Amino acid sequence: MKRRTWLAVGSVVLGGSVVTTVAVTTTSGTSDEQARGERMRPVAAYTETFQGGDPGKRLVPRKDTRPFSMLGVSWEDPEAELDGTAQIRTRSAQSGQWTRWQDLDLDIRPPETDEGDDSGVRGASEPLWVGTSDGVEARVVADGGESAELPGGLRLVMIDPGILGEDIGNGWRKVGDMSGGGNSQEPSQQPSTEPEPEPSQGEPSTEPSASAPATEDPEPSREPSQQPTTEAPTGEPTGEPSPEPPTEPTGEPSTEPTGEPSGEPSTEPTGEPSPEPSTEPAPTGEPSPEPSTDPTGEPSTEPTGEPTGEPSTTAPAPSPSGTQAPRIVSRTQWGADESLVEDPPSYLSRVDAVFVHHTAGTNDYTCAQSASIIRGILAYHVKTNGWNDVGYNFFVDKCGTIFEGRAGGVDKAVQGAHTYGFNGYSAGVSLLGNYEDGGRPTQAALDAIARISGWKLGLYGADPAGKVTLTAAADTGVWKEGERATLYRISGHRDGYATLCPGANLYSQLPAIRTKAAASS
DSSP states (O other): OOOOOOOOSOEEEETTEEEEESOOOOOOSOHHHHHHHHTOBOOEEEEEEOBOSOTTEEEEEEEEEEEEEEEEEEESOTTOOOOEEEEEEEEETTTOOBOOOEEOOOOOOOOSSGGGGOTTOOEEOOOEEEEEEEEEEEEEEETTGGGOOOOSSOEEEEEEOOBOOSOGGGTOOOBSOOTTTTOOOSOOSSOOOOOOOOOOOSSOBOOOOOSOOOSSOOOOOOOOOOOOOOSOOOSSOOSSOOOOOOOSOOOSOOSSOOSSOOOOBOSSOOSOOOSSOOOSOOOOSSOOSOOOOOSSOSOOSOOOOOOOOSOBSSOOOOOOOSSOOOOOBOHHHHTOOGGGOOSOOOBOSOOOEEEEEEOBSOSOOOGGGHHHHHHHHHHHHHHTSOOSSOSOSEEEOTTOOEEEOSSSOTTSOBOOSSSTTOTTTEEEEEESBOOSSSOOOOHHHHHHHHHHHHHHHHTTTOOTTSEEEEEOSSOOSSSOTTOEEEEESEEEHHHHSSSOTTOHHHHTTHHHHHHHHHHHO
16 A cells, blocks of 8 residues: 655645645745746645534535635545535636536546555545636535435535746746647746636626635636637647657656646747648537447457556556657646655556546636646645546647646556546546536547547557457446456447546547547557
8 A cells, every 4th residue: 555645835724724735936035036926826725624413414604715726525435425416606706706506526436446545545526627716615415315424524625726937947837829739839938917717607696705704815816818729729730840748757756845836828829820721620619520329339350358467667668659649738838746746657568448538517718727727637636536646648628739647658558547447458538628518529629539549549559449348347337347348449438437427428429539540540
């Protein structure tokens, strides 16, 4: 069992909440450093304890908070299921209006691997991105009424993904426009001061706050406010090539706080316009043609696979692939705080399948906010779930940008924590947004999922349009432990685990994704 030591600088009580700072900024009091501190903020996590004497109902009364943009609910026993509903509402830091009540997704499980046995692992909901907020209210109600009982140790967790700046020399990093299929460019020297747009979350509430303000004034967010590009994200450079983002891991995780996280997308365009138009279709917001809801289709002639064995800390060399690697925004570029990652990555002998996910939450984010969302998910998976690193191997946003997820090397068989029962065979790709409740993936996002999935499987000689037989390592609600599951090489999360993920509107596009991935590999 792994030994986990939190590397946070410290915790203080603020308005009844526990504030854990993931990284801090050191200043000497000069005016330049003070000005820089106003436009930068480290990643941080805050917790509130649920109240109430009813065993089947717990509340966090409406209150003011420090700024946060993501939140979720956690409980002590990782094996306990929260049978009921967990709902939150938040107050916009820009408009001061309260959102409607929103449900949190509760269909997440700790990894079935050794990582899930760590003493710091907790049960938790999926995190929900809500945009910059400074007030919260929450309630958790068990199914079954007064006779029901909720899991012990309930906490409301709020994540502030921080505001990153341009001071690269002191650990801050800011990349250029990342909305064009991962075409990262040289850092911009001008930080954005535009306010972050808020997601549409129903009719605002005019109810007054019932609690006293926090002891510190909330800091206004200065997240960039860049709208998604209407250019076609191709994943390939046009005109003068931009520097390739690194595809190798950024080094061993730090064992000390770094002082600041790194990486924030710039809203300032960089580079010269390309003289050649892109031949890729522009994102339309509509799904690609030929949807299918058939989860299995006709069996292929692809040979079935056996379990890949125990993971190791040494990465095996992948087979040579004729497919060019897609552009991928590195962890350094999106601002991963490597001090959070305590243990080295584990490696599989090969990748037999790719599972497609969605992050749920909201679709009302700008692509300039994608890096902030991913930083929030990393902090949530480590500080709330108790995992060693972010669970997914890759992220894709609605502009078609591909991001490195779990550390260890994008071209390596890194074991993730994304598909309960099948983490020992696969990689996980998660699309930012919710594609179950009406949201539709853009063509740019679908193309990016196909590119990264086809390339990843191609490294191991696997046909992206084929099938493989895997042995379930746990009871998943779809498969029993030890049962042999014949799945597509590119499957949805719901094919392996009882969940709505990746949402009906993304799941129906998997046949087209497989076809495109096979054509590109």
